[in-house]
Amino acid sequence: MKKYTFLLLPLFILGVTACQPKAPQQVNDANEKLVFATLFVQQAAEFKALNYQAYNIGKFRLDQILNENKSTKKLAVVVDIDETVLDNSPFEAKSILEKSSYPAYWKEWCNLAKAESISGAQEFLSYAAEKGVETFYISNRKIELYDATLANLISNGFPHADSTHLLLRTSTSDKEPRRDLVRENYDIVLLFGDNLGDFSNLFDNKGSAERSALVEEAKAEFGSKFIVLPNPMYGAWDAAMFDGIETNNKDSVYKARLKSF
Numbered sequence: 027m028k029k030y031t032f033l034l035l036p037l038f039i040l041g042v043t044a045c046q047p048k049a050p051q052q053v054n055d056a057n058e059k060l061v062f063a064t065l066f067v068q069q070a071a072e073f074k075a076l077n078y079q080a081y082n083i084g085k086f087r088l089d090q091i092l093n094e095n096k097s098t099k100k101l102a103v104v105v106d107i108d109e110t111v112l113d114n115s116p117f118e119a120k121s122i123l124e125k126s127s128y129p130a131y132w133k134e135w136c137n138l139a140k141a142e143s144i145s146g147a148q149e150f151l152s153y154a155a156e157k158g159v160e161t162f163y164i165s166n167r168k169i170e171l172y173d174a175t176l177a178n179l180i181s182n183g184f185p186h187a188d189s190t191h192l193l194l195r196t197s198t199s200d201k202e203p204r205r206d207l208v209r210e211n212y213d214i215v216l217l218f219g220d221n222l223g224d225f226s227n228l229f230d231n232k233g234s235a236e237r238s239a240l241v242e243e244a245k246a247e248f249g250s251k252f253i254v255l256p257n258p259m260y261g262a263w264d265a266a267m268f269d270g271i272e273t274n275n276k277d278s279v280y281k282a283r284l285k286s287f
Contacts, residue, residue, distance in 0.1 A: 056276065057122045063258040064122060067115040074145045076256045081146030084216055084253050085153060091215045092157055102212035103154050104205060106219035107165035109257040111151070112141040112178060118259050128260075136171045139178035144255065147218075148183050155185035160212065163187070164204050164224075166195045202227040220257035229262070233269030234283075237262075 067073050088103075095101065108114050117135040121127055135141075151161045161184070167175055172194055179187035193204045201223060208214060222229035222237060225247070229240055241248075248254060267283050268276075 055125055057125060057127065059280070060118055060122050060259060064115050064118045066258055067113070068119070073256060077145040077147070080218070080253050080255050081150040083249055084150050084218065087216060087250065087253075088154060088157065088159065092159075097213040099211065099213040101159045102162055102208055102214050103151065103159055104162045104164055104208060104214050104217045105147075105151070106221065106224040106255075107163055107167065107175065107179075109144070109220040109259070110218050110224070110255050111144055111147040111163070111184065112182070113144055114141055115259065116141075133171070136167065136178075137174045139174045139181060141178055141182075143182040143184075151185050152183070159215070160191065161186045162191050162193060162208050162212075164193045164201050164208075166199050166201070169194050169196050199223075200227050200230060216251060216253060218253045218255060220255040221261050221263075223262055225252045232266060234263070234266040237266055 084103075091101070105111050114135065117131060120131050120135065124131070154161060163179065163184075163186075165175070172192070175194065176187060176189075176192055179192070193207070205214065205217075217225050219225060222241070226244075229237055232240065244252070268279060271279060273279060
């Protein structure tokens, strides 16, 4: 009897274990990190305030520049498009809800030409136009999105929204050649962007530490010639944290970058 009990006991335990409800499987959704960032863009009044602050500083600086201007060239302002003059947070929201990532849905979103203006952008650029300062839109949107992008800028009432002033990406993502093209006939007095590469290609393809050091070197330019717009959703700052790191577990890298006490 003891022999049979000894043999049946493991089978009994296995049976009981098999009947136990399994813990729900944890789904690794990389877009979960986007939820709070996208909600900040769409819901936080502080986000709107930061954008107004950026363009108010731009207006203040433009007035100073115009009063001191001795340039023989026409004056120009250069702006990025995405998250600088147009709000693409609905695309990020779509990515979260569909568990997708760029480039999925990006063309569809852009072709709708429904992105709303970033707070303060249209008012500032219209003010600059009234003062005789032209705006050039330099974006790394691909050239195939040209018509939709132009239509979106026009629908929001942006000045100088035409084929002369809209410069999208054709080959390289480096914006410096396009800025140099503008400089041939204009003096660029202000640059607006949500990414450091919108100001100089010196910031391109660098790791976090080097980008930070370069910002220290150029600190006098921020708020003077370079005006930064907030973008917590995506950008080169994210990729910079993975400089030289190959991993399928991004969460471990993010957590390793945290500074605690």
